[in-house]
Structures are given as structure tokens and as C-alpha cells.
Amino acid sequence: MSTVIQPTRPAAMPLRFATPIGGVAGTSFKPEHLPDILEAGPRRGFFEVHAENYMGDGGPPHRALEAIRRDHPLSLHGVCMSIGGPRPLDKAHLARFRSLVARYQPALVSEHLAWSTHETSFFNDLLPLPYTEATLASVCDHIDQVQEAIRRPLLLENPSTYVAFRESSMRETEFIRAIAERTGCALLLDVNNVFVSATNQGYSALDYLADFPLSQVQEIHLAGHAEQADDEGDLLLIDSHDGPVADAVWKLYEIVIRRRGAVPTLVEWDSKIPDWPVLQAEALAAQAILDRHQSTAMAGERHAA
Amino acid sequence: MLPESGLSYAAAFAPALLDPARRTPAIVTGPNGKAAGRRYDVYRNNVTVSLIDALAAIYPAVQRITGAEFFRAMARFHVRSNPPTSPRLFEYGRDFPEFIAAYEHAQDMPFLADVARIERAWLDCYHARDAAPLPADRLSAVTPGRLAELVFVAHPAARCLRSQYAAVTIFAANRDGAPLLRIDASTPEDALITRPAFDVTVRRLPPGGAVFASNLISGLSLGEAAAAALDAAPEFDIAANIAGLIEAGAFISLACGDPS
Numbered sequence: 433m434s435t436v437i438q439p440t441r442p443a444a445m446p447l448r449f450a451t452p453i454g455g456v457a458g459t460s461f462k463p464e465h466l467p468d469i470l471e472a473g474p475r476r477g478f479f480e481v482h483a484e485n486y487m488g489d490g491g492p493p494h495r496a497l498e499a500i501r502r503d504h505p506l507s508l509h510g511v512c513m514s515i516g517g518p519r520p521l522d523k524a525h526l527a528r529f530r531s532l533v534a535r536y537q538p539a540l541v542s543e544h545l546a547w548s549t550h551e552t553s554f555f556n557d558l559l560p561l562p563y564t565e566a567t568l569a570s571v572c573d574h575i576d577q578v579q580e581a582i583r584r585p586l587l588l589e590n591p592s593t594y595v596a597f598r599e600s601s602m603r604e605t606e607f608i609r610a611i612a613e614r615t616g617c618a619l620l621l622d623v624n625n626v627f628v629s630a631t632n633q634g635y636s637a638l639d640y641l642a643d644f645p646l647s648q649v650q651e652i653h654l655a656g657h658a659e660q661a662d663d664e665g666d667l668l669l670i671d672s673h674d675g676p677v678a679d680a681v682w683k684l685y686e687i688v689i690r691r692r693g694a695v696p697t698l699v700e701w702d703s704k705i706p707d708w709p710v711l712q713a714e715a716l717a718a719q720a721i722l723d724r725h726q727s728t729a730m731a732g733e734r735h736a737a
Numbered sequence: 738m739l740p741e742s743g744l745s746y747a748a749a750f751a752p753a754l755l756d757p758a759r760r761t762p763a764i765v766t767g768p769n770g771k772a773a774g775r776r777y778d779v780y781r782n783n784v785t786v787s788l789i790d791a792l793a794a795i796y797p798a799v800q801r802i803t804g805a806e807f808f809r810a811m812a813r814f815h816v817r818s819n820p821p822t823s824p825r826l827f828e829y830g831r832d833f834p835e836f837i838a839a840y841e842h843a844q845d846m847p848f849l850a851d852v853a854r855i856e857r858a859w860l861d862c863y864h865a866r867d868a869a870p871l872p873a874d875r876l877s878a879v880t881p882g883r884l885a886e887l888v889f890v891a892h893p894a895a896r897c898l899r900s901q902y903a904a905v906t907i908f909a910a911n912r913d914g915a916p917l918l919r920i921d922a923s924t925p926e927d928a929l930i931t932r933p934a935f936d937v938t939v940r941r942l943p944p945g946g947a948v949f950a951s952n953l954i955s956g957l958s959l960g961e962a963a964a965a966a967l968d969a970a971p972e973f974d975i976a977a978n979i980a981g982l983i984e985a986g987a988f989i990s991l992a993c994g995d996p997s
Contacts, residue, residue: 484824488827488865489864489866489893490866490894491862491863491865492863492935495935518746519747522824547747552822553755553820554820554823554824555751555754555755555820556784556788556821556824557783559754560780561746564743566744567743567744567746594776594777594779595766595773595777595780596765596767597766598763598766599746660775661775662775663771663774663776664772668775670779
């Protein structure tokens, strides 16, 4: 089977998608926090879940998600669609993703610029891709298929990366901008990923953000990272999601919000998960920054220096 | 199927992820001429550790029995030879019990594979489709003369497993973190695993109970299932077993002979 890949295509979906959750901060939803969340009752904020964890037929996971969704906006975050892979999308997986969107009516739906499946193996990691005209066409084709299936714009997340590809011919920002233009998808800007990748790839995070199509950003991710060393003994950052957001990432975040205005912001925490108040405090810190900038939507455009 | 031109990166990148003997793929590099070895190893580590973690999450009792170090070494072998084929990780590890049964270093724990089978069934039960169980009083409305013809529709979450070892007792003792008592592992035990509403429950079945339950679950009539159970265990108690299965939520309805 060979997929006909068109070099450019018109936007299949409307570019603008009014998010009902405005400038609100949320957190990853972890089932161990459910009793605390339910006891506290409805409050400002939203929850994000990894779609794959709710692709079973029934049982406690759906019951927990229904309970969360009753009182709070939901963000559905796909982790395994392999949009960045060369293979055709898994049609059964896409159908399951679509039915979750239909069932839970999330305020935000996102996926990654990455791949995780090759041949028959699922690697359970967000693997990188070269940035070329060929991969751009393939990624755009996959995003078109997802958006046609879910009948709404997808938010595509920038990756954290540890290697570069010799064959890459475009900067990541250039690649992502072209995807947004061709597919009409929106963007999920992971500020921690920007910081991690900039450190690992030896470029400036501020330059990356200056080049990033911020006007397409409909959600922001924040998370903690860990430190290792590369072959030369230099700092190599790992996107570990196992601790608080780093000070440098908070600073970048405030710069982004000052320029972009308040957009829904999620604090991710997926490993060494703390008690609910600790995670909630991270979201409140993001909310404080959002609240300072609620009225400055796209101020960066008005005051472009 | 060959990927299109310019799309061979995954085929070059993937094979070394789970094979430490392979070199770092030549298509990747560090920035500014830096090496990519430890950088690529981050992906190797993410993949291997996350899949071992996935097995540990599915098989916590097995891990408690073996200890974490033993478990993770055993799981690493399995992850490398049998990576998942579905992005739904809760489907992973179906062949892990067979792997454990054949694993050289687990031969002095012959019950371990059966404990793993119970844990795998537990997770299938947990994610199974929701359904209301058969009401307990439904059977009393059936004319006694027609009882033998009854066929039950199994609850989608119901599972029945047999073991030559005390797998149910060992599972239960190691699953809830309770202090361990000495268990005679050589007593054969059969498990009924159900989820009538919220919680997965694992029960030990009496002699003949597993033959009876698995025959009913697979659609044999009450008369046929009872005859097979009596063959397997002369002391088999039909009334107690059918009441126990209904109370456990093993069925959702009666397929024929239902008075309603």
C-alpha cells in the first residue's frame, strides 16, 4: 500500500477553536488522587488523562473518569498514536481515540510529534523523527486523518529530544509551523520540553520560543525534568515528569504567557507521584501566573519590539 | 511493505532499542558533532524500564514473591524478547506466565506461573465491559423440572482458572501486602475471578467447582455442567455451587429456560 502524500493541503478544519476553559491551570489526573479530588468538590481547574489508560471496555477506570468529568473540564492527551512514525496510523487505535472523544467530550484533545510503534512492536516511549520534507508530508497526512476522525482540531505537542538526525533539513520550529499551516491543527507548547531540548541540542530556549508560532498555542504543559550527562560529560536533561517544575522553566513559562496571553496550562506529574496537595500547589503556582496575565492576550503581538 | 523514500528512520532507529548488543544507529548524532551513544541510551532506558514497570504493575504479587531484583531481571528478558504489540499496555504480558513457567531461575517456584495467570485474569476482569449481574432470585422462578436445561450467559468480567498449586492462597497473601504466613503450596486450588460491580474479587472454588463454572461460562447447560462436576468430584454440591456463582456475579442472564 502506498499513501499518496500531497505536498500541501488546505486546512480541513477551522483554524480557531474556542476553548471553554480559558486561562485555567490543571493537572494530570492520577487515580490515587480521586478520593481527595472528590472530597474537595468542584473547583476551578481541569484534568488531563492519557487516552490509552481509558481504552478498556469498562470497569473502575471509566467510573473514575466519569466522576472527574462530571465536575471538571477534561483534556484528552494521546500518547501512542505514532503520528510521527512512517507507518500508516493504527485504524483500530484511531477508532478507540475517536470514541473516547465522543464519549467524554473533552475541552482539549492532543497528541505528540513523535512515534512509538514500528512493525509490530509498541515501544511505550515518545521516539524522535528527522525533520525533512518527507516526514513533514507524512506527519501532516496523519494529523489530517486524526482530525477527520475526531472532527475537531488536534493540539500537537512539541517533543523533548536527546539526539539529532543527520538527515534533518529543517529546524523543529519551522517544521511545527509548517504542520500547523498545512493541517490547521493547534499546538500544545510543552515549555519543559523546550528547555530540555534546548539544553540537549545546544540552542537557546528563548530563540526557539521567538520562532515558535505562539498564536496557534491552545495549551501549555509544564513538568519536572532530571539531569544526566552525555558522552562528553555535559549536562543532558531527561523529560522525567517525576518532580516539581524547575525554576528556569517557570521563568520561560512567564515569558510565554506574557506574550501569548493566558492559555490553559497543565502541570504533568507521571512518576514518583506526590500527594494531591503537592501537585495541586504546582497548578496553583501556574494559575497565579495566568491570573497576572488574563487580560494581556497576544500582548506580544501588540508590543512586538 | 517498504516505507516511502525519506521515511526509513524508524527502521534504522528501532532495532537497537531492545537489543543492547546493537550499536547506536548511525542516523542519529549529538549537536555540533557530539557523540550520540549516551543520548540514544536514554531512549533504550525509557523503553526497557517503562515496559518492565508495566509488567510490575500487572504482576505485583509475582514481584512480591520473587523480590524486585529477581522480578526485574526476569521481566527484562521477557520485554526484550516479547515487546508489546498494542499501545494499550494493560493488554501486555499475556505470554508472561508461560515465560515464567519456562524461566530457568524460577523452577523452584512451580506455582509462580499460576499466580501470574491469576494476576493477568484479574486485570482482564478489571477492564472488562460493565454489566449487571444476574439477580439472585432469578433461579427460584424456574420450574424445577426445567433446571437441567438452563444455560447461563457469563458476565464479561468472569474468569475461572485451575492450578495444581495453592495459587489462590499465594496470590491473596502476596497481593494485599499482608504479613506472610507459611503456605502449603502443593494443595491444588481453583480460582473464580469476578467483578459484579466495582471491585474485582478472587474466590477459591470447592472441589468440582472449576469444572462446573468453566462449563457454565462456556455455555453448557446446568445439567451437563453438573454431571461433569460430579464426575470430577463425587462430593460436588450443585445447590451450593450454583448459588455461589450467582452471588459472585459470574452470570448476567439465563439464555434459555428463562421464565421472563
